[in-house]
Amino acid sequence: MMSEQTSMTPSRILTGDTPTGPLHIGHYVGSVRRRVELQDSHQCYILLANMHAFTTRAEQAEAIHRDTLEIVRDYIAMGLDPKKVAMFIQTEVPAISELTYLFAMLLPFNRVMRNPTLKDEIKVKGLGDSYSFGFPLYAVGQTADILAFRAHSVPVGEDQVPHIEMTREVARRFNQIYCGVSDQADDAEHERLGGVFPIPKADVGRCSRLPGTDGVNKMSKSLGNAIFVTDTPKQIKKKLGKLYTGRQNPTDPGDINNALFEYVRTFITDPARVEKLERAYSTGDNIGDGHIKMEVAEAIIELLEPMKERRAPYEGDDGTIMDILRDGCVRANAVAEETLALAKEAAHLRYFGRGLQLL
Ligand code: TRP
Numbered sequence: 250m251m252s253e254q255t256s257m258t259p260s261r262i263l264t265g266d267t268p269t270g271p272l273h274i275g276h277y278v279g280s281v282r283r284r285v286e287l288q289d290s291h292q293c294y295i296l297l298a299n300m301h302a303f304t305t306r307a308e309q310a311e312a313i314h315r316d317t318l319e320i321v322r323d324y325i326a327m328g329l330d331p332k333k334v335a336m337f338i339q340t341e342v343p344a345i346s347e348l349t350y351l352f353a354m355l356l357p358f359n360r361v362m363r364n365p366t367l368k369d370e371i372k373v374k375g376l377g378d379s380y381s382f383g384f385p386l387y388a389v390g391q392t393a394d395i396l397a398f399r400a401h402s403v404p405v406g407e408d409q410v411p412h413i414e415m416t417r418e419v420a421r422r423f424n425q426i427y428c429g430v431s432d433q434a435d436d437a438e439h440e441r442l443g444g445v446f447p448i449p450k451a452d453v454g455r456c457s458r459l460p461g462t463d464g465v466n467k468m469s470k471s472l473g474n475a476i477f478v479t480d481t482p483k484q485i486k487k488k489l490g491k492l493y494t495g496r497q498n499p500t501d502p503g504d505i506n507n508a509l510f511e512y513v514r515t516f517i518t519d520p521a522r523v524e525k526l527e528r529a530y531s532t533g534d535n536i537g538d539g540h541i542k543m544e545v546a547e548a549i550i551e552l553l554e555p556m557k558e559r560r561a562p563y564e565g566d567d568g569t570i571m572d573i574l575r576d577g578c579v580r581a582n583a584v585a586e587e588t589l590a591l592a593k594e595a596a597h598l599r600y601f602g603r604g605l606q607l608l
Contacts, residue, residue: 261584262287263400263449265296265339268316269306272323273475274549275459275468278515279406283454285328287404293334294398294581295324297574300339300346301387305374318570326478326560337577339394341607344585348393348592352419353386355426360418361385366411392416396423396446397585404452408467413451420446427595445591459515464493464508478560482550489542489549499537503530509541516548578607 264284266276287293297320302313321336329336339345361367367388371380391412395403396419403413417436424430424444436448458467461474468475476488489512496503504510505527517523526544529536563569582605593599 260401261292261294261398262402262404262452263294263296263395263398264404265298265394266320267298267301268313268320269302270316270470271319271477271479272327273468273470273477274552275461275475276323277327277478278459279454280404281324281327281329283404283452284334288330288333291402294400294584295329295334295336295577296339296342296394296581297321297337298339298391298394301390304381304384304387305376307381318567318574321570321573322560322563323478325563326556328556328559331573331577335577335580336573337581338574341574341578342397342581342585343605344582344589345390345393345397347589348397349386349390351592351596351598352392352396352423353389355419355422356389356392356415360415361388364388364411364415366408369408388412388415392419395449396420397588398581399446399584399588400449401447402450402452404454407453407458410451410453413449417448420444420448423592423595427592445588445595460508460511462488462492476549478553478556480553482546485549485553486543486546489546490539492538492542494538496538498533499535499540500533502533503538505531509538509545512545512549513541516545516552518548575607582607 262284264280266272266280272281284293284295297317299313299317302316303310306313317338321331324336325331362385364385367385370376371384376384392415395413395416403409403416405413421430421432421436421439424434424439424442424446425432428442428444430439430442430444434442434444440447460466461468461472462476463472463474466472466474474488476485480488492509492512494503494507494509496507510527510530513526514523517526526536526541528534530541586603586605590599590602
């Protein structure tokens, strides 16, 4: 298939995570693995959404600061190379906040409140009607996270797709009202027609919704159903051992669409073995859940082993992590400041130039 990007246009990628705690294997298969694949061929920017973390944890600012550094260790563990990708802190890139304010003017309030991911979070996190003004604003902020980098592609899990859709709407609208791009223009043509922003695409991972070890909900730290990079083999076996399938006997035909088989297909790398397990399970050919769980556990332990090794040298060394982040922020600001200048120019908001220095 022909790619939309030609070799003439280097394609930029922006994605990120909210620092809510250590990363788990759901993050790995849902998104980080894809970034590792892309880091050699694309310009990758990875944002630590520490301001977004305040939407639900404003009272835990110190913990957010700690989690922000900790995620960098997990990224490196999972195979991201800080020389290849720019890992940076959202609040150290001021252009993002400035663009958020501007983009908030381009989005109807009701459009933001209709965003299904926001609605879902309000429900799941039990926010009721007591959420902060900043809570819906974070979705507008996310459009600025992406557009500040004039990103072409955003590797994310499925739950983030509504945010990318909103980002596409903002980009189209900006290009139409300030850059003279026709409202009939094809998304792929916006940049060529003089739009400041490309219309970015969501790049949804192969496995964007790994179930947690409860076998029911999506894997998530707050639900206590996650496996972390730093878990010991014993912890991993114990967590998987509890995975609920509802199946009773090794001779009962099992459902290969259950959570356990999501794990089989995600972590057992030999396709012939996966097929054999699926066949035995679906026909009830004397194969117990416990056996399969331990086979999956071994596969996960094997996957995590090199991650633990890569993580070890950074344990307890905040200085090195800060150096990585400073370098990432400098690289991020170089692009974001350029975008902001272009956007302000187009929107007749540019009166003076400016420089930005991180110390
Ligand atoms: N909202 C995302 C999450 O919680 C994190 C995020 C913030 C993000 N800004 C982004 C993801 C921009 C992709 C692009 O997972």
